[in-house]
Amino acid sequence: MEDKFKLIEFNDDDVIESNDWTYKFSKLKQALEKVSANTSFLTAFWNVLREQKIYYIERHNYYNTECFTEGMDVKILNLGSQSWKKGKLKFKLSIEFYVEEEDTQIQEPESPLDDLRRMINETT
Numbered sequence: 001m002e003d004k005f006k007l008i009e010f011n012d013d014d015v016i017e018s019n020d021w022t023y024k025f026s027k028l029k030q031a032l033e034k035v036s037a038n039t040s041f042l043t044a045f046w047n048v049l050r051e052q053k054i055y056y057i058e059r060h061n062y063y064n065t066e067c068f069t070e071g072m073d074v075k076i077l078n079l080g081s082q083s084w085k086k087g088k089l090k091f092k093l094s095i096e097f098y099v100e101e102e103d104t105q106i107q108e109p110e111s112p113l114d115d116l117r118r119m120i121n122e123t124t
Helices: 025-036 039-051 113-123
Strands: 015-018 021-024 072-076 085-089
Touching: 015 025, 021 025, 025 039
Parallel strands: none
Antiparallel strands: 015 021, 072 085
């Protein structure tokens, strides 16, 4: 089945409506930022990684949140590369939105100047 979800850009002042509740995107973004710093979330995330034998976000008995904020110092070895590259690894929680109906658009009210524009266009 084709994945119909695609990542889109949001502005902080964009509005999301669901189940008769309306929120600015900035509120949802703040909630996701809190989740990434939440110890329960990090414990669950770390446990899933540990099941896969990945141990890099636990540091001295606390959970490293920098993997969600500024990024962690890592090295990567690309297939075919001669050497390791140093860089940052950063996890991001994202929001994906699927447009169900492309034709649904809000019609802008007609401007009082539209008649004047039509008259000018007709004469030229």
